[in-house]
Amino acid sequence: MKKLYIASLGCVKNLIDSEVMLGKLKNEYEITLNPNEADLIIVNTCGFINLAKEESIDTILELANEKKENAKLVVTGCLSERYKDILPKEIPEVDIWSGVGDFNRIDEIIKSNSKKVFSNKVFLIHNEDRVITGSSYHAYIKLSEGCNQKCSFCAIPSFKGKLQSREIEEIINEIKRLKDKGYKDFSLASQDSSSYLRDKGIRDGLERLIDEIDKIDDINVRILYLYPATTTKRLIRKIFSSKNVVNYFDIPIQHITPKMLKIMKRPGSVNKLKELLNEMKREDSFVRTSIIVGHPGESHEDFEELMKFLEEYNFDRINVFAYSDEEGTNAYKRKDKLPDAIIEARVKEVEKVVEKTTQKALKKYLNKEIECFFDGLTEDGLFYSVRPKLWEREIDGDILINDSEIQNLKVGNIYKVKVNELAGNQLIGKIIG
Incomplete structure (x- = not known):
C-alpha cells in the first residue's frame, strides 16, 4: 500500500474531518508518522486566529520541503478556505488546494489532479466511515457545522457559514457503531453546541439528544462548547440528571463586564451569565471557560473586573487568548485597539490568576x-x-x-x-x- 502522512491542525472539529478523509483513503493508503516516506501528505489547516494561521503556514512549508520526489502535498481546511484566492499563488509547492466542503471527496480530488477544488458548501459529516485517531476507546462526535452567532472577534462564520445540525438519529447511530467497535468515551463538539437543532426550529435540541443518549448502556459522554446566550438552566439540569452525560460544562464567557460583552456582540446580560455559571458549579461538576484579553475597547477597569471574577468563581480550567486582530470581523474595524505591549502584560497578569485557580481546583481531588x-x-x-x-x-x-x-x-x-x-x-x- 502507498503511505499517507496527515497533519490535522486546530480544533477537534478539524480532527473529525481529518478522520473522515482517513476513512476515504484507508483502502489505498496506510498511515505513516514519517512525512519523508509518504506518497501523500495532507495538511488540514486552521484559520481561526493569527497563531493558528502561522502554525498552518509553517507546517505547509516544512512538509513541502520534506516530501519525497513525486509525493503529493494536499492542503485543505479552514485556512485554505479563508484565503483561497491568495494562498495558491503564494505557495506553489502545494499540489492540490481544497477548502471545507469536500473532505468526503478527498479520494476523488486526489485522483482528479485538479490544482484547486473549492465547493460552495461546507461539509457536515453524516454517515461517513471514520478512522478514529489517538485513542482506542475515546472518540469525538460532531453535532453541527457553522455558527449563527455574530461575535465581534470571530471570523469562523465567514468561511464556515450558518449553523447546520445533524439529525439526532444519525448521531445516535454513529455512537452505537463506535460503541460496537469498543469506544466507550465520547465528546460532542461543534462551534455552538447549545444551539444544536435551532437551525431546524427546535430550541431544546441538545436536551432531546441527551434523552436519546441515555438510552444507550455503558457509555460516558461530555458536551463541549456551550454558548452562554443559548444555554438554559433547564439544559444544565438535564445534564446533571443524565445517566450518561457527565457534569462537564465547557462555556467560553470571553469577558464579564456589560460594556465588553456588548462590544464583543455577546448577547445576554451579565446577571444571566452569572446565574448560569452558578447553576453549573457543584461539588461533582467541572466548569471550563475561555476568555479573550485585550479586545478593542477593553479598559483597565474592565480587565480588573474580569480578573476579580475569575478569582472569585474558581473555574476548574481557563483558556486565555490574547486578542487576535482578524480581517473581516467587527473588531478589526474598531479604532480603539490596544497596543501589543499592554495585551501581553495583561495576558501575563491573568495567567497568574489562572495558575492559582487551577491549583485550587486540583487540590479538591486530594485524598479523594x-x-x-x-x-x-x-x-x-x-x-x-x-x-x-x-x-x-x-x-x-x-x-x-x-x-x-x-x-x-x-x-x-x-x-x-x-x-x-x-x-x-x-x-x-x-x-x-
Missing part, C-alpha cells in the same frame, strides 16, 4: 477516590497515566499513577484511583480497585 480511564504508560515510561471520567481528553490533563493494587491493567478500562499528592500542577495517585 475517583473513577478514571486508564491510558497506559507515559512517554518516559516512569508512570501510568489515568484520566478522570469527568475530564476532557488531552486538554484537562491527567493523573500520574506510581502504584497499583490491580494487575494486568488495560487501556480504556475504568479503575478507582486514590489521589495522594499534588506536585506543581500534576496530581499523583494509586490505583486501588
Whole structure:
C-alpha cells in the first residue's frame, strides 16, 4: 500500500474531518508518522486566529520541503478556505488546494489532479466511515457545522457559514457503531453546541439528544462548547440528571463586564451569565471557560473586573487568548485597539490568576477516590497515566499513577484511583480497585 502522512491542525472539529478523509483513503493508503516516506501528505489547516494561521503556514512549508520526489502535498481546511484566492499563488509547492466542503471527496480530488477544488458548501459529516485517531476507546462526535452567532472577534462564520445540525438519529447511530467497535468515551463538539437543532426550529435540541443518549448502556459522554446566550438552566439540569452525560460544562464567557460583552456582540446580560455559571458549579461538576484579553475597547477597569471574577468563581480550567486582530470581523474595524505591549502584560497578569485557580481546583481531588480511564504508560515510561471520567481528553490533563493494587491493567478500562499528592500542577495517585 502507498503511505499517507496527515497533519490535522486546530480544533477537534478539524480532527473529525481529518478522520473522515482517513476513512476515504484507508483502502489505498496506510498511515505513516514519517512525512519523508509518504506518497501523500495532507495538511488540514486552521484559520481561526493569527497563531493558528502561522502554525498552518509553517507546517505547509516544512512538509513541502520534506516530501519525497513525486509525493503529493494536499492542503485543505479552514485556512485554505479563508484565503483561497491568495494562498495558491503564494505557495506553489502545494499540489492540490481544497477548502471545507469536500473532505468526503478527498479520494476523488486526489485522483482528479485538479490544482484547486473549492465547493460552495461546507461539509457536515453524516454517515461517513471514520478512522478514529489517538485513542482506542475515546472518540469525538460532531453535532453541527457553522455558527449563527455574530461575535465581534470571530471570523469562523465567514468561511464556515450558518449553523447546520445533524439529525439526532444519525448521531445516535454513529455512537452505537463506535460503541460496537469498543469506544466507550465520547465528546460532542461543534462551534455552538447549545444551539444544536435551532437551525431546524427546535430550541431544546441538545436536551432531546441527551434523552436519546441515555438510552444507550455503558457509555460516558461530555458536551463541549456551550454558548452562554443559548444555554438554559433547564439544559444544565438535564445534564446533571443524565445517566450518561457527565457534569462537564465547557462555556467560553470571553469577558464579564456589560460594556465588553456588548462590544464583543455577546448577547445576554451579565446577571444571566452569572446565574448560569452558578447553576453549573457543584461539588461533582467541572466548569471550563475561555476568555479573550485585550479586545478593542477593553479598559483597565474592565480587565480588573474580569480578573476579580475569575478569582472569585474558581473555574476548574481557563483558556486565555490574547486578542487576535482578524480581517473581516467587527473588531478589526474598531479604532480603539490596544497596543501589543499592554495585551501581553495583561495576558501575563491573568495567567497568574489562572495558575492559582487551577491549583485550587486540583487540590479538591486530594485524598479523594475517583473513577478514571486508564491510558497506559507515559512517554518516559516512569508512570501510568489515568484520566478522570469527568475530564476532557488531552486538554484537562491527567493523573500520574506510581502504584497499583490491580494487575494486568488495560487501556480504556475504568479503575478507582486514590489521589495522594499534588506536585506543581500534576496530581499523583494509586490505583486501588
